[in-house]
Amino acid sequence: MNKVKFWFQNRRTQLKTQTERYENSILKQENEQLKVEILAMKEAVKKLVCSICGGKATIPDKSIQEHKLLIENARLKEDLNNMTNRMMGKSSVPVEARPMTGFNTPIQRNAYLEQASNAMEELLKLGTVNAPLWIKNTEGGGETLNFEEYVRFFSPCLGPKPAGYVSEATRASGMISMTCATLVEALMNSQLWRDMFVGMIGSSSTMEVISKGIEGSRNGALQLMKAEIQIVSSLVPVRVVKFVRFAKQRAEGVWIVVDLSIDYGMKGRLTRRCPSGCILQDMKNGFSKVTWIEHTEYDEQLLPQQYRRLVRSGVGFGAQRWISALLRHCEGLKYTMSPTLNQHLFLGTKRNLKCLAQRMKSIFCAGVCLSGGGQWDLISHAPGKPRIMTRKCISGVGEPLRMIACATISVWIAAKHRHLFDLLLTKQLRCVWDVICHGIANETMVHFPLGQDEISRNCISILKSNETTSDMTGSLIVYTTMDFPTVTLVVNGGDTSSDAFFPSGLCIVPSYNDNGECGSMVTVGHQILLPDLGTSYLTIETVSMIHELMSRTILGIQEIVRHSQQ
Known part of the structure; x- marks a missing residue:
């Protein structure tokens, strides 16, 4: 009797195991199929052109979700206006033909938010991937971007490089005596940012705050800024750039701050700021590890021959100069505020x-x-x-x-x-x-x-x-x-x-x-x-x-x- 009982129990267990294996195999197949579909969708998204900004379309980031209802409402209003105009015989200017010069509508705001999110993803990849994407820079320290590798893996956020422009991209790292939160706050404040890099930044201003961040922090903060970035020389033109700056906390103690030009292609703009900024990681004792990336495209014809190699190598405007200035600023603060240093x-x-x-x-x-x-x-x-x-x-x-x-x-x-x-x-x-x-x-x-x-x-x-x-x-x-x-x-x-x-x-x-x-x-x-x-x-x-x-x-x-x- 016990043998019969055990046989039924074993048989039930075997059937259950076989069923689970079968279900697992089905789930694996569905999972693989979903992966293929997701990849196909991502490829399709990459090829899409955003009707708002003219750039590539992307899946919205989590930081955009809070704007979702507002954006959807604005989109419906836009559709209603277009339908009304068509019924009344009025011409309607297509969205993609409108200049990106302001944040007058939620749709425009969302367009810039998506552009900034794309730039942040690119900056994160540039900050974490090493050789062969980056090459050691023998002139001025840090690393120089390998553009042959770059074009294989990245689609330019700002579109094709203008004729006659050259690219300059560098990366450098350093340990500073400042927390991530303090540094992010300074970077998002135009006056503090200028004071931090006095001599490098001739002037800076915050033109418009698009998002202050969530829950009283700078996480998700997005703002329009303008700055004059300079080499101290009467021969080198000052770089006047207008850009969005986006700050986001990626994880506990990890922040990213990214800049992206938004006035590219406008008459008189001779420099455009590709995804540039810094990746910050809190360390022990109030220190932070900073990885700085500078990527710009500019008209080299305006530079005198004596300075062209300096600028193209990144020594003039590159990441090593920003890191060196940041280290000097933090060390100067320490020696100014410390009660034990310079006691005389x-x-x-x-x-x-x-x-x-x-x-x-x-x-x-x-x-x-x-x-x-x-x-x-x-x-x-x-x-x-x-x-x-x-x-x-x-x-x-x-x-x-x-x-x-x-x-x-x-x-x-x-x-x-x-x-x-x-x-x-x-x-x-x-x-x-x-x-x-x-x-x-x-x-x-x-x-x-x-x-x-x-x-x-x-x-x-x-x-x-x-x-x-x-x-x-x-x-x-x-x-x-x-x-x-x-x-x-x-x-x-x-x-x-x-x-x-x-x-x-x-x-x-x-x-x-x-x-x-x-x-x-x-x-x-x-x-x-x-x-x-x-x-x-x-x-x-x-x-x-x-x-x-x-x-x-x-x-x-x-x-x-x-x-x-x-």
Whole structure:
């Protein structure tokens, strides 16, 4: 009896097992079939053209779901309007023919949201895939994109590259002493972003906030921005870009911030920003790992030959420059705010010195690059001669006070940029090239290091007032004269925001040929407060004096280099 019972139990178990196996095989077949269908649908979607933006159509991202009802409602209204127009005999402009210049309708907003989501997916892939997609960059560090591999796996978010444009794409990584959330907040705030990359960004603004994010965070934040991105040289045009910036939290402690041009193809736009931005990952002790990617397409014909290789390699505008500036900013904050570092200076003094240096650098770079919205009048600009501009200096009550002249010139010097930077900072040689301090004792009253790397020489000093910064992408020396009461005010932590400064300085970037670094491009800039002439025009004597000032600076630099090579 027990044998019969066990036989039935075993038989039932066998039948159950066979049934489960059969059902599993059916499910596997259905699963495979679904995979094939999904792949086919994805391929079909890739080939579709979005009727709104003209770009490729994509499946909406999760961050778009909150807009779904609003978008559907707007789409129905659009269909109703089109049907009404047709019935009444009115012409209807097709959606794809409308210029993408605003966010007037939810459909337009959704179009940009989808474009930004596509850009973010591309940025994520570019940030995680290594060789052969990325090649080690021998000029300036980081990595350079292998465009042959890129075109095999990616469909351009902005469509075909315009005729005559060239591509530049680089990637670099670094560890910074800042959390992901703090960095994302700074990147989404145009003023904080500009302050973080002072000298690189001439001006920045948030034109429109499309989405503030969800649940009080920056997750899903999308906004329209405009910026002037620059190399400190009078020969290199400032890159004016208009783009959407999209921030999203991909996982716990992992954020992505991506930029994408939206004014590409518009007349006068000579640069377009392909998916660019950073992938952020929180680490221990308040640090973050940052992977920065810069991908742009630009009209190279506007660049002088001396700077073309620098820009195409990514040293001029590439990822390594952004990472280096970010590292320098974070290290400067640490040395400014830490109670244990630079203990010989009061906290108020350190803050004052940092703010003063930021202002000096910003004013100097704006004068050289003509960025930041200042109204300059051209006085003279001949090949091989300094460019001289003037503008009105406005007092605190908004009335014209005096005229400021800004003279700048860029020349090639036969010395590698780090070697030249070290020579120019040698105290005994300063009076050879710095005509302002000629005959003045060059003693350091206050020295404020902004990093522990002795090689970098990043610091603020009060000789007059002097800031130096350097990394593998270039070096900068900015200085201005200060009277003793102002120095006392700075050291005692007083407010100097209303004091006027007219900084001068040098920017040094590496120059490359087929054999590597072959010298430096040096940009010299001087800002001079002129006598009250009552006009923006300069006398012949004043122009001659400015030419003499610039000539003595260049000849002094060349003399230092010549003696160092003997």
